[in-house]
Amino acid sequence: MSEEIKDNMTNTNGADNVDVTHTAAETADRDVTYYTLEEVKTHNKRTDAWLIIHDKVYNITSFLAEHPGGEDVLMAQAGTDATVNFEDVGHSKDARAMLINYYIGELKMDDRKDGAKEEFITTSGDGSSSWTTWLIPAIVAVVVGIMYRYYMQERKSP
Numbered sequence: 803m804s805e806e807i808k809d810n811m812t813n814t815n816g817a818d819n820v821d822v823t824h825t826a827a828e829t830a831d832r833d834v835t836y837y838t839l840e841e842v843k844t845h846n847k848r849t850d851a852w853l854i855i856h857d858k859v860y861n862i863t864s865f866l867a868e869h870p871g872g873e874d875v876l877m878a879q880a881g882t883d884a885t886v887n888f889e890d891v892g893h894s895k896d897a898r899a900m901l902i903n904y905y906i907g908e909l910k911m912d913d914r915k916d917g918a919k920e921e922f923i924t925t926s927g928d929g930s931s932s933w934t935t936w937l938i939p940a941i942v943a944v945v946v947g948i949m950y951r952y953y954m955q956e957r958k959s960p
């Protein structure tokens with residue numbers, strides 16, 4: 803079964819660049835439940851249908867009959883990661899805003915695609931490993947060294 807982890811959603815920052823508006827703000831006070839891909843896969847029936855969009859898990863059972871695009875297209879995605887298909891349709895802002903109604907939790911970090919994991923790691927770090935942190939001081943050191951040598955040569959020459 804899924805495990806419950808209490809936190810304030812900071813660990814979802816990696817996905818915040820996508821246009822799914824309920825990510826941090828509206829879900830901040832909720833206790834976050836993490837689901838494995840294996841568990842989501844088992845919810846693939848008309849009476850019990852879940853899907854994943856941008857690493858978030860939705861229980862769409864009650865929405866199947868209401869979906870303007872039809873029940874069958876949704877059922878074809880039940881139990882899977884529907885991110886690509888959801889985006890391919892070019893859903894409106896209104897459609898995206900509806901997602902919050904069916905949100906039940908997050909896909910476990912281990913089951914996310916590599917890109918999302920990497921982004922999570924990068925954005926949650928403090929950036930101290932960035933190459934700019936050592937390259938700029940190194941360039942300054944080289945320039946100062948050259949200027950010092952030039953200055954000493956000038957002093958020695960008659």
Ligand code: HEM
Nearest residue numbers: 862870871875879884887888891892893894896897900901
């Ligand atoms: C919970 C998730 C979803 C919600 C809330 C949702 C909502 C909507 C809404 C409101 C529309 C009307 C058009 C719009 O406003 O964009 C729509 C259309 C549509 N949706 Fe979804 N949708 C969801 C998931 C999906 C998925 C996973 C697919 C998979 C392919 C899909 C396929 C379609 C199609 C084909 C249309 C018709 C587009 C058209 O007629 O131009 N939807 N959906």
